[in-house]
Amino acid sequence: MLLRPTRRDLLRAGAAASVGLGLGPAFAQAELPPTPECISSQAETARQTEGPFFKRRSPERSQLREPGMAGRLVDLSGFVLTRTCRPLPRTIVDLWHADEKGVYDNAGFRLRGHQFTDTEGRYLFRTIVPGDYSFRTAHFHMKVAARERPVLTTQLYFPDQPKNLRDPLFRPELLMRIARTGDLVRARFDFVLDMS
Ligand code: FE
Numbered sequence: 001m002l003l004r005p006t007r008r009d010l011l012r013a014g015a016a017a018s019v020g021l022g023l024g025p026a027f028a029q030a031e032l033p034p035t036p037e038c039i040s041s042q043a044e045t046a047r048q049t050e051g052p053f054f055k056r057r058s059p060e061r062s063q064l065r066e067p068g069m070a071g072r073l074v075d076l077s078g079f080v081l082t083r084t085c086r087p088l089p090r091t092i093v094d095l096w097h098a099d100e101k102g103v104y105d106n107a108g109f110r111l112r113g114h115q116f117t118d119t120e121g122r123y124l125f126r127t128i129v130p131g132d133y134s135f136r137t138a139h140f141h142m143k144v145a146a147r148e149r150p151v152l153t154t155q156l157y158f159p160d161q162p163k164n165l166r167d168p169l170f171r172p173e174l175l176m177r178i179a180r181t182g183d184l185v186r187a188r189f190d191f192v193l194d195m196s
Pocket of ligand 1: 051098141
């Protein structure tokens with residue numbers, strides 16, 4: 001029988017290693033406590049519309065915060081995994097979102113960026129908590145693209161947002177897990193692609 005790493009194993013490895021993306025110890029600090037073990041047949045992450053503000057060719061970067069930018073700091077991290085909990089390295093994770101006032105930068109690439117998961121299948125973005133707008137509760141837009149696979153497009157949500165239940169697009173299975181350290185919000189979400 002082939003043994004697969006559990007999420008707990010992956011997190012241990014993540015805490016011990018400082019590989020890929022040049023994330024180093026800062027990545028380990030950004031991680032949340034270990035999750036329950038990965039179940040053997042996870043469902044693919046729910047898909048959602050990309051909405052009207054996606055732009056191709058975002059910069060490759062993990063740091064979306066800029067000097068003087070308003071908003072609460074959030075570090076979003078996690079793994080990209082297959083349904084059998086296999087981590088996927090070199091997988092594109094693209095993030096775009098509104099600023100703290102709920103406004104997208106459609107002229108430039110502010111609060112937009114993509115990166116490749118590291119050798120352990122991890123990603124990390126340093127950004128700010130987006131504001132809500134119109135009928136939309138606060139959310140991150142994400143695309144996850146493994147080589148030669150259909151792109152997974154979805155959105156992630158923050159718990160305890162008063163507008164969550166009034167937003168028809170809100171999905172509880174797309175909630176990030178949140179921890180707070182001082183002024184920093186640490187958000188965690190593991191993506192599951194439809195691969196074995
Ligand atoms: Fe949006």
